[in-house]
Amino acid sequence: xxxxxxxxxxxxxxxxALLIQVLITVFYKLIALKGSTLHDILFWAVMGxxxxxxxxxxxxxxxxxxxxxxxxxxxxxxxxxxxCWHCGEKID
Ligand SMILES: [Zn+2]
Numbered sequence: 423x424x425x426x427x428x429x430x431x432x433x434x435x436x437x438x439a440l441l442i443q444v445l446i447t448v449f450y451k452l453i454a455l456k457g458s459t460l461h462d463i464l465f466w467a468v469m470g471x472x473x474x475x476x477x478x479x480x481x482x483x484x485x486x487x488x489x490x491x492x493x494x495x496x497x498x499x500x501x502x503x504x505x506c507w508h509c510g511e512k513i514d
Pocket of ligand 1: 506509511
């Protein structure tokens with residue numbers, strides 16, 4: 423599966439995970455099949471991906487200046503890129 427591709431850049435991996443999360447969440451809200459297997463699968467997919475993204479956000483630091491690459495502040499977030507937003511150091 424492409425999510426497990428280790429050659430994929432961390433910033434790209436994060437954006438893909440975030441995109442899939444949004445898509446699944448929308449799909450989950452659209453279908454009203456409570457109790458069905460698909461509903462359960464989607465629920466756990468959303469939960470699992472949510473935890474994955476959560477850990478990625480908190481573990482995404484620049485090696486050089488130690489700034490978090492996603493959380494700039496409590497209410498300030500950004501999408502990660504290949505280089506640090508603060509010092510310009512390469513992340514991957
Ligand atoms: Zn930095």
